[in-house]
Amino acid sequence: MSDHGRGLLTQWEGFKTQVYDDGVGVATIGVGHALTGTEKTSGMLMIDGTQVPYVHGLTAIQVQGLLATDLHAYENAINEAVEVAVSQNQFDALVAFCFNIGINGFHGSSALKDLNNNVLNEVPDDMRKWNKAGGVFNQGLANRRENEIKLWLGQI
Template structure:
């Protein structure tokens, strides 16, 4: 069964082709109508003065896409997600099957280099020998669709099992929680002592030493419990 562009791809093509119900010349002088329909896509022939309805524009786009969908499906030998397929159809629709089939993009993709596609798309930003902002933006949009996560409808991937917590990670969590609790207690006690200027420096040092000792015991207990929870005790 022929593969078709998904809704995300159809929306992208409509956005960047634009809908014109009266024939016009594109940036390189080719008569165009609807969503980028030209004579190269097949009937109806486009000439000055031609007008169509919205429904005709939609029907022409879907009919036009069929040959580009077929071209991409036949040319690409590696697996593609629905969004990746749609991005390539948009690209092929814009530059033509000949340019797509002879592109470095296709060669790299079929060699298994999926990561090269966005960069190769970006190179196709010229018309008539000059860079066009519209084409640069379209290539960026196609690269964005290419990178967007979406599995092929028939593909099923078993979710990876969540890694079990290790004694180290569990210990870190327990130590952080304990440290935060004890630290807050120390800060509160220090605030209570500070107003009493008559407390000697020796008493203050003794208090700090006892507090540190208490922290050490608390941390030791937390680490031991974490190891027991992880089954490493």
């Protein structure tokens, strides 16, 4: 993911040095890092190969390190699943989308199907379908999708 894409993702997810509720009951820290059961129990995060306590918060540098660690899985998921060439903006948009809906969600999405069928003009509408939280329309997610689409189209 480019620095530009990472900056937009940080803006959309938020940058928090303390644990917070993501709005649907998930304990989160940093830039959209959902704490795992092990992380909650241990009070530790793995950042750049080092165990870091987060109970009293993270530094800005630690948040950036955690984001970089987290992004590797999503970047790899895009690289492994997408079979056509995409621009840097499109790649960044896909990583942000996957980061938000999850790797399994992305793998099962019509966005990936249309991408791999080289029907790139359908991807924005495919992304718009992911606008619900708990089965209920969520304006925040709808806004997020529109921002990801603008990035996909190279408009931001």
